[in-house]
Amino acid sequence: xxxIRIGSGAGYAGDRIEPAVELMxxxxxxxxxFECLAERTIALGQKEKQRDGTKGYNPLLEYRMQHILxxxxxKRIKVVTNMGAANVKAAADKTMEIAKSLGIDGIKIAYVTxxxxxxxxxxxxxxxxxxxxxxxxxxxxxxxxxxxxxxxEGIMEALRNHADVIITGRxxxxxxxxxxxxxxxxxxxxxxxxxMGQAVLAGHLLxxxxxxxxxxxxxxxxxxxxxxxxxGYPLAEIDESGTFIITKVEGSGGLVxxxxxxxxxxxxxxxxxxYYTPDAIADFSKVTFTQVGKDRxxxxxxxxxxxxxxxxxxxxxxDCYIGEGEISYGGSNCLERAKLAEEVVRKRLEITSAVLxxxxxxxxxxxxxxxxxxxxxxxxxxxxxxxxxxxxxxKDEWNATLIANEVEALYTNGPAGGGGVVKRVEQVVSxxxxxxxxxxxxxxxxxxxxx
Amino acid sequence: MxxxxxxxxxxxxxxxxxxxxxxxxxxKDYDILKxxxxxxxxxxxxxEICKGEVVRYELEELGALNFVLDKTLGGGVTRxxxxxxxxxxxxxxxxxxxx
Numbered sequence: 001x002x003x004i005r006i007g008s009g010a011g012y013a014g015d016r017i018e019p020a021v022e023l024m025x026x027x028x029x030x031x032x033x034f035e036c037l038a039e040r041t042i043a044l045g046q047k048e049k050q051r052d053g054t055k056g057y058n059p060l061l062e063y064r065m066q067h068i069l070x071x072x073x074x075k076r077i078k079v080v081t082n083m084g085a086a087n088v089k090a091a092a093d094k095t096m097e098i099a100k101s102l103g104i105d106g107i108k109i110a111y112v113t114x115x116x117x118x119x120x121x122x123x124x125x126x127x128x129x130x131x132x133x134x135x136x137x138x139x140x141x142x143x144x145x146x147x148x149x150x151x152x153e154g155i156m157e158a159l160r161n162h163a164d165v166i167i168t169g170r171x172x173x174x175x176x177x178x179x180x181x182x183x184x185x186x187x188x189x190x191x192x193x194x195x196m197g198q199a200v201l202a203g204h205l206l207x208x209x210x211x212x213x214x215x216x217x218x219x220x221x222x223x224x225x226x227x228x229x230x231x232g233y234p235l236a237e238i239d240e241s242g243t244f245i246i247t248k249v250e251g252s253g254g255l256v257x258x259x260x261x262x263x264x265x266x267x268x269x270x271x272x273x274x275y276y277t278p279d280a281i282a283d284f285s286k287v288t289f290t291q292v293g294k295d296r297x298x299x300x301x302x303x304x305x306x307x308x309x310x311x312x313x314x315x316x317x318x319d320c321y322i323g324e325g326e327i328s329y330g331g332s333n334c335l336e337r338a339k340l341a342e343e344v345v346r347k348r349l350e351i352t353s354a355v356l357x358x359x360x361x362x363x364x365x366x367x368x369x370x371x372x373x374x375x376x377x378x379x380x381x382x383x384x385x386x387x388x389x390x391x392x393x394x395k396d397e398w399n400a401t402l403i404a405n406e407v408e409a410l411y412t413n414g415p416a417g418g419g420g421v422v423k424r425v426e427q428v429v430s431x432x433x434x435x436x437x438x439x440x441x442x443x444x445x446x447x448x449x450x451x
Numbered sequence: 452m453x454x455x456x457x458x459x460x461x462x463x464x465x466x467x468x469x470x471x472x473x474x475x476x477x478x479k480d481y482d483i484l485k486x487x488x489x490x491x492x493x494x495x496x497x498x499e500i501c502k503g504e505v506v507r508y509e510l511e512e513l514g515a516l517n518f519v520l521d522k523t524l525g526g527g528v529t530r531x532x533x534x535x536x537x538x539x540x541x542x543x544x545x546x547x548x549x550x
Contacts, residue, residue: 268463
C-alpha cells in the first residue's frame with residue numbers, strides 16, 4: 001500500500017532548525033511542512049511590509065531556506081510552508097535568490113496568494129464581527145490586514161504542477177498536510193469523508209511540531225521526557241486508507257505516546273465533534289490512539305462532515321497601547337513592601353491624571369497566573385521575594401508611558417530595597433474575525449523556476 | 452486527592468476562549484473525572500479568571516474531557532493585561548483541584 005511520509009519542521013514562527021534538518025536527513029520524508037503563522041503574525045508582517053516592500057514574510061525564512069534547500073534537492077523532499085505571511089511573493093523571490101546562491105538547479109518554487117483581502121474589504125463592511133458583534137464598518141479602527149483562511153486547493157494545484165517548494169500566506173494550519181495527502185492519494189474532499197477527517201487529524205497533530213513528540217509535556221515526577229534539548233520533531237506515515245502513524249527519527253530526544261498524542265489532539269479544538277477547517281469540518285470524537293511500537297502511535301477514526309460553506313477572515317487592526325513595569329522586592333516583608341509600592345503607583349497615576357481603560361496589578365511569585373483564591377490555596381505562606389508588575393491599557397502612548405515610568409520611579413521614590421526594574425510600552429495590534437462565503441476567495445498560484 | 456494524581460492537561464487559546472483538556476492517565480479513572488469535574492465546579496474554581504460560560508466536551512474513547520472557558524483571557528490574547536496572556540498555565544491550576 002502506498003505510504004506518504006510527512007514531517008513537521010516548525011510549529012511556530014521562531015522554531016528551532018536542527019530538528020527540521022534531522023527530519024530531512026534521517027526521516028526518509030516525502031514532504032516537510034513549516035507552520036509559522038500565529039493569529040497576529042500577518043498583521044505585524046503587513047506593518048513591516050509597509051515600511052519595507054521587500055519584507056513582511058517570516059523573519060527566519062532566509063535562515064531556514066539556507067539549511068533546507070540543499071536537502072530539498074538531495075533528498076527530493078517537497079516543502080510546504082506558510083512562511084510567506086504578509087508578503088508571499090517576496091518570500092518566493094528571496095527563496096529563489098538563496099537557491100541560486102547555493103548553486104541549486106532543477107527546482108521549482110510555487111507561491112500561493114489570494115488570502116489577502118485587504119484591498120477588497122469594503123465588500124464585506126456589512127459583515128458581523130465575531131468578537132464584538134458589531135458590523136465591520138462600525139469597528140472604527142485602523143485596519144492593517146485582512147486575510148482569509150484558505151484551504152488546500154492552492155497547495156494541491158502547485159503540486160500538480162510539480163512544485164518542490166510551496167510558499168503560502170494565510171492557509172489553515174492543517175491545510176499544509178491536507179494538500180499533499182489529497183494530491184498524492186487523489187482524495188475527494190466532499191466524498192472521501194473518512195480520509196479527509198484523518199487528513200485534518202494528521203495536520204492538527206503535526207502543526208505544532210514538537211508539541212506531539214514530548215514538547216510542552218514534561219512534568220518531573222509525573223511525565224518524564226528524555227533529552228528535551230534534542231527534541232525530535234514528528235513525522236506521520238500515512239497510507240491511502242487514511243490510517244497513519246505518528247513517530248519521530250530514531251535517536252532524537254522526546255517521546256511519542258498515546259498521551260502526547262491525546263494532549264495535542266485536544267489542544268485548541270474546542271468542540272471535538274466540529275473542528276472547523278476550510279477543507280473539512282472534522283469530527284475527532286471517536287479518534288483512537290494505539291501504541292504500536294516505541295515512539296510509534298497509530299491514529300484512526302477521525303471523520304469529516306464535509307466542507308464548511310464559509311471561511312474565516314482574520315482582520316488585524318491598531319487597537320490600543322499597553323504600558324507596564326516590574327520591580328522586585330526581597331526579604332520576609334517583601335509582599336508588604338510590594339503592596340505599598342503598588343499603592344504609590346496607583347495614587348501617582350491619579351495625581352498625574354493618567355487616563356486608563358484598564359489597570360492591573362500582579363504579584364509575580366504569588367498571584368500573577370491564578371489570581372487570589374487559587375494562589376492562596378497553593379501557597380504555604382513563606383515568600384523570600386516578590387516581583388510587582390503593574391500594567392494598564394490606554395488609548396494613547398503618553399498614558400501608557402506614565403504607567404511604565406511610575407514603576408521605574410519606585411527606585412528612588414518607593415519602598416526600600418526595590419530592584420530589577422523593567423518597563424515597556426507598546427502599541428497593541430489585535431485581530432478580529434468575520435466569516436465570508438468561500439466563493440469570495442480564490443487561490444492563485446505562480447511559479448519561479450531554475451531549470 | 453488532587454486531579455494531578457490521576458490526570459494530565461494541556462491548555463490552548465483562541466481569542467478570549469481558553470481550552471483546557473483533562474486526560475485520565477488510566478482509562479478506568481475517566482468516570483471519576485466525569486463525575487467530579489463538572490462545568491459548575493470548573494466555573495467556580497476559576498471564578499476570578501473566567502467571566503463567561505464553561506462548556507465540557509467528553510471524549511469517551513480517549514478517556515478525556517475538554518473544557519472550553521469563554522471570556523477567560525482578559526479581553527483577548529492581544530489586549531489582555533495578564534502576564535500569561537494565552538492562559539497557558541491554567542491547566543496546571545486545574546490539576547491542583549481537590550476531588
